[in-house]
Amino acid sequence: MDTFSLVVTVAVALGFTYTNGFHDSANAIATSVSTRALTPRAALLMAAVMNLIGAFAGSGVAKTVSKGIIETPHGDHGMWILFSALVGAIAWNLITWYFGLPSSSSHALFGGMVGAALAGGIGVIWHGVIEKVVIPMVVSPVVGLIVGYLVMTAIMWLFRRANPHRAQRGFRIAQTVSAAAMALGHGLQDAAKTMGVVVMALTIAGHQDDASIPLWVKLACATMLSLGTYAGGWRIMRTLGRRIIELQPPQGFAAESTAASIMYAASYGFSAPISTTHVITSAIMGAGATKRVKAVRWGVAKNIVTGWFITMPAAAVVAAVVYAVVHFAFE
Structure with missing residues (x-):
């Protein structure tokens, strides 16, 4: 096994984690910043720290990614498949970040893995893709929309006699806790996905033969995700915090x-790698719809959801093209 290909692949995986961080930082803090519960820099710092902690909170999602999406390829050929998958995911992250579209870094990664595997002649574990990726991709936003609506309805009923100004101040303080919980769940989910890819690369290179995650892998992925989060994705933050609905x-x-609750349930209950973007966006829509249904800008929401559905195939196509170039150049 060429050490160079392993080093390059791991470096690109860490680069993907960084783009994941700044692309998805809005997931954790956009609502808190838009309601002025937290200043932008304080929110970013809090999210970065909680992402770091969340990365060490569980490994079920990482094992799903390393063993449940595509067959483990072998040799330099396999390493370049992983490389192509990561480049495809990074490219889609940058495109959607540029246009301020809150798409899923997770599904960009999975699409890249599937596209590179098909281009490279490696087996795709389709039942794993359907059970652990496609079904959660459809179910989690629906659950987020419904539960967000129900939770906000319960809050409105419980605080119906409260002083409005005092309640607003109280919920601004409470948002510090809920935003931290959201950031912790983001670290639990998204750092683990890159850990799974790095473990797969180490397995291909013959450095390990199980799904355990070395400490240095956890540290590296957690650190890069946190640094990316602190860099901040302001374009997407505006979309989540203001363009869908004016949040209180x-x-x-x-x-x-x-x-946050949905992410914890998916991570610990099902080891399912769900999209933090899908869940928070749908929860914002659900909570916002309690004002009145027309308060949600459904045209913006439609564009976002359309982006969700094209993320996997788009990243897959980019990854397949990258693999074709790499195959021609190096193999």
Whole structure:
């Protein structure tokens, strides 16, 4: 096994984690910033720290990624398949970041893995893709929308006699906690996905033969995700925080609490790699719809959801093209 290909692949995986961080930083903090519960820099720092902690909170998602999406390829050929998958995911992250579209870094990665595997003649574990990726991709936003609506409805009923100004101040404080919980869930989910890819690369290179995650891999992925988060994705933050709906602190708290709960349930209950972007966006829509259905800018929401559905195939196509170039150049 060429050490160079291993080093390059791991470096690109860490680069993907960084783009994941700044692309998805809005997931954790956009609602808190838009409601002025936290200043942007304080929110980013908090999210970066909680991402770092979340990366060490569980490994079920990482094992799903390393063993449940594509067959483990072998040799330099396999390493370049992983490389192509990561480049495809990074390219889609940068494209959607540029246009301020909150798409899923997770599904960009999975699409890249599937596209590179098909181009490279490696087996795709289709039942794993359907059970662990496609079904959660459809179910989690629906759950987020419904639960976000129900949680916000419950808050409105519980605080129906409260002083409005005092309640607003209280929910601004509560949002500090819900945003931290959201950021912790983001680290638990998204750092683990890159850990799974790095473990697969180490397995291909013959450095390990199981799905355990070395400490240095956890540290490297957690650090890069945190650095990317602190860099901040302001374009996407504006979309989540303002363009879908003008949020108030109670709605922000409801959306963040809902999304965090769904991520914990998916991680610990099913080891399912769900999209933090899908969950928080749908929870914002659900919580916002309690004002009135027309308060949500459904045209913006439609564009976002359309982006969700094209993310996997688009990243797959880019990854397949990258693999073709790499295959021609190096193999």
